[in-house]
Amino acid sequence: SLTSAVAMASMTAPRLPFLAARTCSAAAAFSSLSSSPLQCCPVKRTSATNTNSAPLLSASRPGAPAADGVGSADLNRLRASAMPVADSPLPTYTDPHELPRPLTGADLMESGGEGLKVAYQGFPGAYSESAAKKAYPHCQTVPCEHFDTAFQAVENCTVDRAVLPLENTLGGSIHRNYDLLLRHELHIVGDVRLAVRHCLLANRGVKIGDLRSVMSHPQALAQCEHTLTELGIEQRQAVDDTAGAAKLVTEQMLQDTGAVASSLAAELYGLDILAENIQDEKENVTRFMMLAREPIVPQVDKPFKTSIVFPLEDWKPAQLLKALAVFALRDINLTKIESRPHKKRPFRVADDTFSTPVKYFNYLFYVDLEASMADPKTRKALGNLEEFAPFVRVLGSYPTDVSEV
Secondary structure (H helix, E strand, O other): OOHHHHHHHHOOOOOOOOOOOOOOHHEEEEHOOOOOOOOOOOOOOOOOOOOOOOOOOOOOOOOOEOOOOOOOOOOHHHHHOOOOOOOOOOOOOOOOOHHHOOOOOOHHHHOOOOOOOEEEOOOOOOOOHHHHHHHOOEEEEEEEEOOHHHHHHEEEEEEEOOEEEEEOOEEEOHHHHHHHHHHHHOOOEEEEEEEEOEEEOOOOOOOOHHHEEEEHHHHHHHHOHHHHOOOOEEEEEOOHHHHHHHHHHHHHOOOOEEEEHHHHHHHHHHHHHEEOOOOOOOOEEEEEEEOOOOOOOOOOOEEEEEEEEEEEOOOOHHHHHHHHHHHHHHOOEEEEEEEEEOOOOEEEOOOOOOOOEEEEEEEEEEEEEEEOOOOHHHHHHHHHHHOOOOOEEEEEEOOOOOOOO
């Protein structure tokens, strides 16, 4: 019977050790792990209890047998309370293959982003715009002045997604975005890797020997430090964006200042390319995260990565080792660990072994797992981790970019 099926499903459904029991979809269950997302776009939801319809599990008739411990329904009462249904014909299908197929998370990830508005930080021609186009080839890109602006644009439904940098093979992590991940209630739904090929740009007619300074994003300047010095350019000017630097050189018609930016920026702003691939190391790759208001449903049929953040409260010897051991014991590989200051609790007091208490800096730990939240051992590991951490927040469980850079 329907009631028996419901009872059986509730008995066999997997329970996460750190989630309260409740009926929810797979996406909603995953969302609860990563804390409730900010509801920017109100969605009308039907109540789980409809006062106009008869309860499905009504009291059984006196003397009626009970099946599997659940009372049988009063059919007469159900018929009497049934709501009227509009007299509309049901769709008919002559071929079973014509039946509509439910939309899956894979469909959303593999689509080209038609109709999506995707935010990125910087001016048109920025590397982030190229990453957004690689992630969603047919999207409409929306430039944002700051990283925080892109986060807010997704939260308040101005855009559908954001593509923002997380780490670079030469410059390391973009710490600002790690901090913003904890401040905002967004979810990582994918990542994309982009090969960064820096160019030295200048106005038409300007030669390398004419340049006394160069402007660009601090990360780009750091990635080209030795090459720029060898070219005889000593002065550096840091700006918010590589494409923004190219835009300034053009607008101010600078003759002694160049820009480090992409070849696309040179094309957009009418600049000459004086030198290509000027990064100090030729393998220069940036990993970008794809952000959305809602998480995707994790899978196990393709490579997935799960990103989490947690603090440690009781600092005893080897406490971090014990926390990370929950993954080693289950053969879950860690691909990244990043520590950031715990701004809400910046200090921790060491054991009072000295007359004067010693204060140490306190940290949050961002960890990437080579695992999917759809795998039971991943959920068990995070449940085990909560024994050591005051909280564990899942930032996202998403497909890994395995495409060629």
